[in-house]
Amino acid sequence: MELELLTVIVAVIVAFLAGAAVALYASRHYAKSTANAIVHKAKMEAEVLRNNETMKGKEEALDIRTKAEKEANQRLQKVQSSEAKLKQREIQLNQQQGDLNRNKKEVEQQRTANEQERTRLENQDAAMQDRLHELERQEKTIQDTLEHVSGLSADEAREKLIESLRDEARTRAAGYINDIMDDAKLTANKEAKRIIVETIQRVATETAIENAVTVFHIDNDEVKGRIIGREGRNIRALEAATGIEIIVDDTPEAIVLSGFDPVRREIARLALHQLVADGRIHPARIEEVVAKVRRQVEDEIIETGKRTAIDLGIHGLHPELIRLIGKMKYRSSYGQNLLQHSRETANLCAIMASELGLNPKKARRAGLLHDIGKVPDDEPELPHATLGRRLAEMYKEKPDICNAIGAHHDEEEATSLYAPIVQVCDAISGARPGARREIVEAYIKRLNDLERLAMSYPGVVKTYAIQAGRELRVIVGADKISDADTERLSAEIAKKIQDELTYPGQVRITVIRETRAVSYAK
Secondary structure, eight states: OHHHHHHHHHHHHHHHHHHHHHHHHHHHHHHHHHHHHHHHHHHHHHHHHHHHHHHHHHHHHHHHHHHHHHHHHHHHHHHHHHHHHHHHHHHHHHHHHHHHHHHHHHHHHHHHHHHHHHHHHHHHHHHHHHHHHHHHHHHHHHHHHHHHHHSOOHHHHHHHHHHHHHHHHHHHHHHHHHHHHHHHIIIIIHHHHHHHHHHHHTOOOOOOOOOSEEEEEOSOTHHHHHHHOGGGHHHHHHHHHHOOEEEOOSOTTEEEEEOSOHHHHHHHHHHHHHHHHHOOOSHHHHHHHHHHHHHHHHHHHHHHHHHHHHHHTOOOOOHHHHHHHHHGGGOEETTEEHHHHHHHHHHHHHHHHHHTTSOHHHHHHHHHHTTGGGSOSSOOSSOHHHHHHHHHHHTTOOHHHHHHHHTTTTSSOOOSTHHHHHHHHHHHHHHSTTSOOOOHHHHHHHHHHHHHHHHTSTTEEEEEEETTTTEEEEEEOTTTSOHHHHHHHHHHHHHHHHHHOOOSSOOEEEEEEOOOOOOOOO
16 A cells, blocks of 8 residues: 555656656747747847947938038138138239339429429529518618608608508598498487387386395284294294294384395295294294295296296296296396396397397297396306306207307307397396396495596596496596597497496496687686
8 A cells, every 4th residue: 555655656756757847848948949039139139220320320421521511612612712802902902002103103203393393492592582682782772862861760750650650540540430330320220229219118017126134024022922932942943944034123013034045035924924823833833834835835936937938928948947937036136026027028029029020939038038047946156147058958948049048148159139139138127227226335336436447548537427327428638638539538438347347238438528718808
């Protein structure tokens, strides 16, 4: 039994080993076939990769060759272009060389001709020098003969001749001056007077008198204490806010506001009026009211400028120019309100331009703007005419308007007809009776300067400044100055007054020469 079992086990083992051997053989065969397939596939892939790399290498080589050929062609074109330029340059240089040779030949020819001409001129100069010496000898002989015959030396004869010619020329010049002045008086003076008189008569004006103080009236003197405040707090706050000195003295029912700026004085006056009317006067309220009034005054300035431009029919003004026109309301010159003066000048300019056949709108515009240099926001050290011209240029006014503004006090040359019109109308508005006031001391000094200047001339006996300094009468000695010299003396005094003195309007110089014969019957 055991033997059978052992036999079976052996048989099973043998059978298993036989199956394993078969399986091992089959597995080995499969592995071999698989390996062969993998090797074949790897060879095929390697062949494909080798072919791809070969194609890629050929393409890269072809690209490199194409680029190299392209670069070579470009370099060849550049070389050919450079060669063409060099050939062209060579042709130009050859032409220039030929021109230089021709020019050199012409210069040599010209130099030779110049040498010949210089030799000829030197010969002529020598001949002329000989002739000049001969003429000088003849002139000396003639001069000696004339001196011997006349009994006078050459210098004495020359002085007598010059004196004679000077007297004759002076007499003729005086005659010419009289003729010219008579002719001018018959023609231009008459027409100019007509235009000016008609212009003045056609303009109605109002005169505004302003100074450096403003009087603020109050109902009773108790208000003064409230304005001053405890220990002066209110008045100090008011002065600090407005920049105006407030004088509270014994003047009944009045407070004086003192300051050089009329706008500040107006702000202070309006602020005081509101504070007194409201009754609440303390530093915080003062600052609030002053700020509010300042805004109101600024609005009023702009509104005044707009209303003035509309009244005069002037359009297209820059907003800043309109504001400057409004500021003129609070500016005065010798007591004459600047805005009123500018309006008056504008109307005068328009009328005069119409009489002369010019554009009245342009003339009115120039007349209104001619004094804007007096009211700038800053105060540069420039004449107001020059500053006004710069402001007009800044705000795009036309060149003839700018020139009329800048030339109305002769700070620059007039280049248009509107400049003398503005100058004349400005003088008419400022010089008419009652237009302006002067300080008494300045007025007296101006009259004394006029008389003293005229007395500095020889032959003047007496001088009188009359008609508020608008006429200067000069009395000369009849034995010292002739009738012909009176015209010259009048013109010289007028020129010196114009150059050295400052005066409104114009000054008429009248030279009086008279001869008196006095006898006594006994």
